[in-house]
Amino acid sequence: MGGILQARIEDMPGMSFECECGRTHSVDISRLVIGSNILDGIVAGLDAFRDGKLLVLSDNNTYKAFGEAVINRLLADGFRLKSFVFDTGDHMLLPDERSIGRALLEVEPDTTFVLVVGSGVLSDIARIVSYRTGKQFAIVATAPSMDGYTSVGSSLIVGNKKTTYYSHYPHAIFADTSVMRNAPIVMIRAGFGDVIGKLTALADWNLARIICNEYYCDTIAKLVQKGVDRCMESADGLAERDEYSVRCLIDALILTGLSIGLAGVSRPASGTEHQLAHYWEVKAVEEGREHPLHGNSVGAATVVTAMLYELASEILPEGIVYPKADFVRSLLEKIGAFTNPADLGISRELFVESMMNAMYMRDKYTVLRYCSQKGRLEEFTRTIAAKLYG
Numbered sequence: 001m002g003g004i005l006q007a008r009i010e011d012m013p014g015m016s017f018e019c020e021c022g023r024t025h026s027v028d029i030s031r032l033v034i035g036s037n038i039l040d041g042i043v044a045g046l047d048a049f050r051d052g053k054l055l056v057l058s059d060n061n062t063y064k065a066f067g068e069a070v071i072n073r074l075l076a077d078g079f080r081l082k083s084f085v086f087d088t089g090d091h092m093l094l095p096d097e098r099s100i101g102r103a104l105l106e107v108e109p110d111t112t113f114v115l116v117v118g119s120g121v122l123s124d125i126a127r128i129v130s131y132r133t134g135k136q137f138a139i140v141a142t143a144p145s146m147d148g149y150t151s152v153g154s155s156l157i158v159g160n161k162k163t164t165y166y167s168h169y170p171h172a173i174f175a176d177t178s179v180m181r182n183a184p185i186v187m188i189r190a191g192f193g194d195v196i197g198k199l200t201a202l203a204d205w206n207l208a209r210i211i212c213n214e215y216y217c218d219t220i221a222k223l224v225q226k227g228v229d230r231c232m233e234s235a236d237g238l239a240e241r242d243e244y245s246v247r248c249l250i251d252a253l254i255l256t257g258l259s260i261g262l263a264g265v266s267r268p269a270s271g272t273e274h275q276l277a278h279y280w281e282v283k284a285v286e287e288g289r290e291h292p293l294h295g296n297s298v299g300a301a302t303v304v305t306a307m308l309y310e311l312a313s314e315i316l317p318e319g320i321v322y323p324k325a326d327f328v329r330s331l332l333e334k335i336g337a338f339t340n341p342a343d344l345g346i347s348r349e350l351f352v353e354s355m356m357n358a359m360y361m362r363d364k365y366t367v368l369r370y371c372s373q374k375g376r377l378e379e380f381t382r383t384i385a386a387k388l389y390g
């Protein structure tokens with residue numbers, strides 16, 4: 001049972017166990033291949049789909065980074081495939097109706113499988129397109145930028161609104177550390193911010209357990225904590241793109257992603273820091289502003305959440321472990337990531353508004369609602385805003 005805490009991440013696919021929390025947990029992904037120079041592993045992982053025809057999606061950056069190499073290798077191995085490369089020039093590819101429609105047009109009557117070479121946006125597009133056309137899909141990850149590779153949801157922008165659509169798990173995830181270490185540094189920073197956010201997410205989960213008697217699984221919380229600890233311990237090497245450090249980051253992202261599937265709720269991976277980041281992201285989309293990558297805002301929001309926990313320390317129930325704000329800040333500074341929402345383009349007004357309202361965005365009990373119920377949220381927000389905005 002406790003086996004999953006000792007297991008190598010590559011051995012987790014297909015695992016199923018009865019847990020002390022009373023539930024049966026299972027990992028519903030068939031294959032995870034993580035390592036350096038894994039083209040052989042990609043070919044082996046796709047062998048079951050050899051008889052069909054693959055649609056391979058990438059964009060001009062990910063095609064250059066790894067897509068071309070993957071396609072050439074698959075063709076040399078006798079796979080039939082069609083490649084489509086999104087070319088958005090200097091603009092960011094958005095997971096909107098336009099991109100989804102474009103990808104959909106590339107699905108042909110004889111397409112049997114969708115393979116995407118890319119990170120968050122591309123995998124969200126491939127996930128929804130494959131799901132809606134009834135095909136399996138797999139991800140060749142190109143950047144350690146977020147924990148959503150293992151998600152069942154597609155985070156899309158539809159009608160200028162950021163919305164999550166239910167879709168499906170990838171059949172397989174391939175993560176080549178020799179490629180991912182060369183991802184743009186902003187994406188590595190973002191991934192690290194998303195990982196650091198688990199420190200406050202776990203504190204919130206524990207708080208919800210104590211205050212609301214909410215479902216909680218100690219094994220899953222430990223699993224996430226273990227991945228985060230390893231990632232933090234090796235964080236010094238991230239700025240230099242050290243391959244071992246990048247591997248620890250990838251492992252932590254995949255582990256937390258898997259933990260959502262294990263728990264059946266997003267608790268192990270998201271709390272106050274995600275409510276705040278989500279609030280800022282939604283506002284940016286509504287106002288047509290460009291917003292830094294998800295993990296960048298999660299990182300800064302984790303500093304804010306830790307500040308809130310510190311202020312609330314004397315009114316918190318016993319047994320809540322939360323990170324110190326200085327500690328979170330120093331971790332993010334190691335790789336030059338944002339630590340202050342002001343640096344993300346969040347105005348003081350929007351910051352205060354988000355502190356007061358983010359708890360309503362997703363129905364999730366966090367320290368925001370706890371402080372609000374204690375009648376202290378406004379006062380704590382004022383104190384934090386004064387520290388962050390002067």
Ligand SMILES: [Zn+2]
Pocket residue numbers: 019020021022023025217218219220
């Ligand atoms: Zn459990």
Ligand SMILES: [Zn+2]
Pocket residue numbers: 146147194270274294298
């Ligand atoms: Zn996240």
